[in-house]
Amino acid sequence: MKMMIRKAKPEDAQNILEWGLAQQEKNELDVNCLLYPSTEVLCAENGQAVAYLPVQLAAMLESVIVNPNVDRFYQNQAIYYLVSRILEDAAKQGIREAYFLGTDEEISKLAEKVGFKELPWKVFRIRLKGPSECEPTT
Helix, strand or coil: CCCEEEECCHHHHHHHHHHHHHCHHHHCCCHHHHHCCCCEEEEEECCCEEEEEEECCCEEECCCCCCCCCCHHHHHHHHHHHHHHHHHHHHHCCCCCEEECCCCHHHHHHHHHCCCCCCCCCCCCCCCCCHHHCCCCC
């Protein structure tokens, strides 16, 4: 039977919670994310539910670009204000998580000071060029 994708329905909630919590050691499901305004849960089924995947919008903070001729104090101050604005705007849009990929140790320390937590997981990325190139390769 062909695998079909659909939005999860209210009657899927029990499976999502039972399966998700039973597998929490492997998938580390954050049940709070299921309640975020921007979260949508998709279901893959082939006559029966096979898998669920919560998908949420998140703010991804990209590379910080600072004026190299400005004192580090002002650079940090500027970054703090930029991040505060981004997080405020994101929250207004129903976004409940933000990510920052730290490559500069000083900036990473600043990120921790404003509340970012280092994550213990691998981070993966796929770049999408357009709708026709969105299918994952196998």
